[in-house]
Amino acid sequence: MATTTGDPRLSIERLQGSPRRKRKESAVHGTLAAAAGISMVISFAIVIALVGQAIAFLSDVELGALWTVGWRPRSGEFDIATILIGTLEVSVIAMLIATPLGLGAAMYLSEYATPKTRRRLKPILETLAGIPSVVLGYFALVVINPVIVQGLFGASSTFTIMAAGIGVGILTIPLVASVAEDAMYAVPGALREAAYGIGARRRTVTTKVVFPAAVSGIVASLILGFSRALGETLVVAIAAGATSGATRHWNPLEPGQTMTGAIASLAIGSDQVKNVAGLNPFDSLYLVGLLLFVMTLGLNLLSERFVRRVRKDY
Amino acid sequence: MAAIAPTQQVRSTVELALRGTKRDVAGRLFQAGLLLSLLLALAILIVLLGTALVDAWPVLSTRVGDFVTKDVSRLDSRAGVRQGVVGSLILIGFVAVVALPLGIAAAIYLQEYARDTRMNRLLTTNIRNLAGVPSIVYGILGLVVFVKTLRTLTGPENFGRSFISGGMTLAVLVLPIIILITMEALRSVPKSIREAAYGVGATRWEVVRSHVLPYAAPGVFTGTILSLARAFGETAPLLLVGAVTGYLSTPTGRSPLEILQGSYTSLPTLIFSWSRLAGEGWEANTAAAIIVLLAIILVVNLVAILLRNRYDRKW
Numbered sequence: 001m002a003t004t005t006g007d008p009r010l011s012i013e014r015l016q017g018s019p020r021r022k023r024k025e026s027a028v029h030g031t032l033a034a035a036a037g038i039s040m041v042i043s044f045a046i047v048i049a050l051v052g053q054a055i056a057f058l059s060d061v062e063l064g065a066l067w068t069v070g071w072r073p074r075s076g077e078f079d080i081a082t083i084l085i086g087t088l089e090v091s092v093i094a095m096l097i098a099t100p101l102g103l104g105a106a107m108y109l110s111e112y113a114t115p116k117t118r119r120r121l122k123p124i125l126e127t128l129a130g131i132p133s134v135v136l137g138y139f140a141l142v143v144i145n146p147v148i149v150q151g152l153f154g155a156s157s158t159f160t161i162m163a164a165g166i167g168v169g170i171l172t173i174p175l176v177a178s179v180a181e182d183a184m185y186a187v188p189g190a191l192r193e194a195a196y197g198i199g200a201r202r203r204t205v206t207t208k209v210v211f212p213a214a215v216s217g218i219v220a221s222l223i224l225g226f227s228r229a230l231g232e233t234l235v236v237a238i239a240a241g242a243t244s245g246a247t248r249h250w251n252p253l254e255p256g257q258t259m260t261g262a263i264a265s266l267a268i269g270s271d272q273v274k275n276v277a278g279l280n281p282f283d284s285l286y287l288v289g290l291l292l293f294v295m296t297l298g299l300n301l302l303s304e305r306f307v308r309r310v311r312k313d314y
Numbered sequence: 315m316a317a318i319a320p321t322q323q324v325r326s327t328v329e330l331a332l333r334g335t336k337r338d339v340a341g342r343l344f345q346a347g348l349l350l351s352l353l354l355a356l357a358i359l360i361v362l363l364g365t366a367l368v369d370a371w372p373v374l375s376t377r378v379g380d381f382v383t384k385d386v387s388r389l390d391s392r393a394g395v396r397q398g399v400v401g402s403l404i405l406i407g408f409v410a411v412v413a414l415p416l417g418i419a420a421a422i423y424l425q426e427y428a429r430d431t432r433m434n435r436l437l438t439t440n441i442r443n444l445a446g447v448p449s450i451v452y453g454i455l456g457l458v459v460f461v462k463t464l465r466t467l468t469g470p471e472n473f474g475r476s477f478i479s480g481g482m483t484l485a486v487l488v489l490p491i492i493i494l495i496t497m498e499a500l501r502s503v504p505k506s507i508r509e510a511a512y513g514v515g516a517t518r519w520e521v522v523r524s525h526v527l528p529y530a531a532p533g534v535f536t537g538t539i540l541s542l543a544r545a546f547g548e549t550a551p552l553l554l555v556g557a558v559t560g561y562l563s564t565p566t567g568r569s570p571l572e573i574l575q576g577s578y579t580s581l582p583t584l585i586f587s588w589s590r591l592a593g594e595g596w597e598a599n600t601a602a603a604i605i606v607l608l609a610i611i612l613v614v615n616l617v618a619i620l621l622r623n624r625y626d627r628k629w
Contacts, residue, residue: 124356237550
């Protein structure tokens with residue numbers, strides 16, 4: 001040991017490492033941190049863009065115009081309730097489709113499928129997840145509405161809230177299934193084996209052991225699904241109709257307007273001119289966008305809390 | 315032989331007693347119900363593809379070559395998707411160039427460099443939330459930032475409604491998804507790999523670059539391919555940042571910058587605008603454009619899934 005401490009080749013400088021490598025290291029560190037920081041910039045930009053423009057619109061519009069009988073931006077009626085009701089209707093119908101199908105698929109893949117069938121069946125959901133929403137919108141218009149909504153429910157309109165809701169539901173299935181499956185898959189095998197050991201059947205294990213153990217994650221999957229359904233645009237823009245305006249109503253068998261649909265039709269509309277009151281109806285989309293952002297953000301934060309609870313348990 | 319008969323009988327009685335005498339009918343029904351929900355998803359896919367193919371047949375059977383190589387037109391019998399396909403490819407190229415390096419760098423920082431501080435936890439939560447923001451809200455962001463504020467850079471001649479605005483908006487949209495996917499892939503590389511490299515005196519960056527990244531590469535690759543495919547089919551934000559929904563002429567002989575600052579459209583945008591036009595001809599065109607879009611996306615997804623199965627590694 002004495003020879004080591006006395007070795008003239010070993011100095012404090014050498015133990016500190018080469019300055020060139022250290023410089024490179026800190027340069028890389030800084031670059032990577034800056035890249036990560038950009039996500040913060042994006043978030044601030046979203047909030048500033050939405051809030052700033054929404055306030056500008058609110059200061060121009062007469063507040064009474066936000067509570068009328070319908071959403072007709074061109075004639076100065078910006079009834080938020082109309083598009084809020086439309087959005088909720090579409091999302092609830094979507095979840096009526098996505099909850100049983102998504103959870104059913106998740107349970108089968110997690111509890112029943114052998115690794116081999118799992119590998120074969122999972123691409124179904126992955127393919128469905130890859131279908132662009134504009135395609136589902138077309139599907140809702142030419143198949144779901146005439147066959148299911150008009151055929152089974154007797155609607156007469158070419159465009160209906162219900163067709164859009166079913167289309168959005170189909171799009172939501174893969175998201176619900178994958179989050180719920182992750183939650184159930186994460187339940188420790190020991191819990192299942194304990195139940196099998198006292199003679200439980202597979203269905204009992206699935207519904208009475210795995211499901212309760214994974215319930216936080218399953219709730220999170222449903223909240224995320226609902227949030228996705230709120231923000232879905234193209235299906236609604238194509239299949240729900242009411243591009244120029246809508247009256248407030250609760251009937252899902254009629255055409256209607258949602259928040260996302262309202263933003264889309266304002267964006268592609270040509271009426272970017274001020275109306276008589278000196279108000280640009282186009283600017284109302286910022287207010288609607290802000291509402292949509294706040295709603296989905298709240299739901300996403302809520303689902304994150306549920307997901308964290310799963311991780312804590314085991 | 316006669317001596318065996320009673321033993322077999324005993325055996326089957328015992329087996330029956332062990333298995334339980336009742337058949338679990340409810341259990342079987344439950345299992346069938348679960349499987350049915352997966353098969354229903356498959357049925358939806360098949361009906362969707364089938365309908366689109368049948369609707370598109372008038373176009374596919376008569377002028378498929380023209381349809382893919384011709385520009386948009388006011389006449390349904392003349393319209394083609396060339397501008398849409400080219401536009402979407404340019405947009406995706408833009409996304410890949412901007413969002414991939416940024417996203418991978420951010421993920422490396424958060425997964426390999428960042429200590430578990432409050433700030434870094436906030437960053438991760440923030441990215442998770444950004445991934446859940448509806449795409450149309452990103453469209454509003456793009457409208458305010460790229461189309462209105464940065465108009466002089468993005469498209470001085472057409473009110474900022476250009477490839478640059480569209481591409482940047484899509485890049486911002488997929489950035490959080492790429493970060494999350496890359497973080498996941500980095501997380502699955504076992505600690506022992508990193509420790510072995512540290513043990514022989516590598517710096518953090520050397521560990522990441524020569525050891526962690528190569529092992530995480532297949533996961534990063536498939537994940538990013540899937541998110542680019544998602545961006546390819548994305549329509550809603552482009553409606554806000556000015557993708558042309560009507561007639562579009564693309565003059566030839568422009569410089570690359572002029573093209574990027576020029577008006578644009580994308581394949582999904584064409585599908586959206588055609589789906590709103592009346593008449594059988596446009597219905598067939600819409601369906602045919604959907605077939606082109608799905609063909610591109612499904613092939614890309616298939617490649618990604620095959621890559622993943624090929625390189626999937628259990629530690």
